[in-house]
Amino acid sequence: MIPTLGLALGVVIGLLLQPAVPVWLQPYLPIAVIAALDAVFGALRAILDGIFDDKVFVVSFLFNVVVAGFIVFLGDKLGVGSQLSTGVIVVLGVRIFSNVAAIRRHLFDA
Amino acid sequence: MSTREPQDARLEPEPEPEAEHEPREAQPGPPEAEHEPPEGEPGPQAARDPRRAWHRLLRAGAPRATRANALAMLLAGALGFAIIAQVRQTSIEGLENLREDELVRIFAGVDRDGDRLGDDISELESSLERLRGQSTNEEEAQRSAQQRLEALGILAGTAPAHGPGVVMTVRDPERQVTAPMVLDAIQELRDAGAEAIQVGDVRVVADTWFTQADEGLSVSGTVVRPPYVIRAIGDGNTLAGAMEIPGGVSATVRRAGGETDIQISDEVEIDALLTLSPPQYARPVPTSTP
Structure with a gap:
């Protein structure tokens, strides 16, 4: 509930402020968003599994974001930025899908 | 926060509030570092029941004023903000996000358009030049013809003069x-x-x-x-x-x-005028110059 409220609040603030993404952040923000989404879905699944932990969620959220940004940064430095970004997106996407599948099994038993 | 390791952070399925931090040594599940187990691992038995799952979800969503909850809210807010920012950024970005072949295609299209428009420009310019030259010539001819007409009219008495x-x-x-x-x-x-x-x-x-x-x-x-x-x-x-x-x-x-x-x-x-009648006998001698 509270995180949902926070998400809605963030969306509203974003819509109101119309933020411009700074240039240095532009390559990292999409990956960071996907990583954070992965953490959120993981947290949802953990709640349903009964193993949710706030600290783990917070740490995994921040860590996911940082690691994803670092991987992109490293890829940029190595000249394989776009490929590495694609790889990270694919991995995170697979994880999100698997988490969503688990959530679905929990909630709908199907 | 507590001192336990994430590996220990297994809460009992039944009596949680999840936000509490009693360390429990629950059943030694697979040692995942994060709280989401790998795909295919069956969750705890209790979570298999959908009604309980919904219940659990509701309970987890119940507002509790803990630091962790506030932190989660903050993170979720940041996520929403970042999503909106990125969406906006993507919508205002032009060519930066396109792939190479798309860029090549667009570039070729622009190139072709440019060539075509350049051809159009030169064609229209030459046409304009031609028309302008024509109109100048025609105006010139008309002006001199008008002058001749006036001079001849005065000479022949067909035009009034003052x-x-x-x-x-x-x-x-x-x-x-x-x-x-x-x-x-x-x-x-x-x-x-x-x-x-x-x-x-x-x-x-x-x-x-x-x-x-x-x-x-x-x-x-x-x-x-x-x-x-x-x-x-x-x-x-x-x-x-x-x-x-x-x-x-x-x-x-x-x-x-x-x-x-x-x-x-x-x-x-x-102001007296004469009417010219064509000559009956005299014929002009053709000349080479008009």
């Missing part, structure tokens, strides 16, 4: 002024540079002729009665001087008993 000149009135109470005298006057005026001449209401041109008539003069068949008013356009002083020279027109008329009155005017109207 300008500086003289108006000479020849009074002839005794009917002694003859056609040759008037003809002499005309010749003198022409000699003095008169460009358009009118006697009475008759325009004097190349084929004008004078003869005696019962009531005065016949000018090209039109009877003109005294006093004869001769209008001539030219340099007024020269024309008047030509009339007044000793032994000239005025003297001859005076000798014949008439009198002349010459007025120099800045604005003499020659």
Whole structure:
């Protein structure tokens, strides 16, 4: 509930402020968003599994974001930025899908 | 927060609030570092029941004022904010996000468009140049033709004329002024540079002729009665001087008993017109130059 409220609040603030993404952040923000989404879905699944932990969620959220940004940064430095970004997106996407599948099994038993 | 490791952070499925942090050594599940187990691992048995799952979800979502909850809210807010920012960024970004082949395709399209438009431009420019040249030529030709028309109209008597000149009135109470005298006057005026001449209401041109008539003069068949008013356009002083020279027109008329009155005017109207009839016998000799 509270995180949902926070998400809605963030969306509203974003819509109101119309933020411009700074240039240095532009390559990292999409990956960071996907990583954070992965953490959120993981947290949802953990709640349903009964193993949710706030600290783990917070740490995994921040860590996911940082690691994803670092991987992109490293890829940029190595000249394989776009490929590495694609790889990270694919991995995170697979994880999100698997988490969503688990959530679905929990909630709908199907 | 607590001191336990994430590996230990297994909460009992049944009696949670999840936000509490009693470390529990639950069943030694697979040691995942994060809280989501790998795909395919069956969750705890209790979570298998959908009703319980919903219940659990609701309970987890219940507002509790813990630091972790506030932190989660903060993170979720940041996530929403970042999503919106990224969406906006993506929507305002132009070509940066396109792949190489798309860029190549767009570039080729732009290149082709540019070539085509360049061709169009040069074509239209040459067309414009041509039309402009044509119109200049046509205007030039029209202007010179108009000038020729005006000059010839004045010469042939088909166009009215005005300008500086003289108006000479020849009074002839005794009917002694003859056609040759008037003809002499005309010749003198022409000699003095008169460009358009009118006697009475008759325009004097190349084929004008004078003869005696019962009531005065016949000018090209039109009877003109005294006093004869001769209008001539030219340099007024020269024309008047030509009339007044000793032994000239005025003297001859005076000798014949008439009198002349010459007025120099800045604005003499020659308004008598002639109608041209095509020559019956004379044919122009073809020339190479138009």
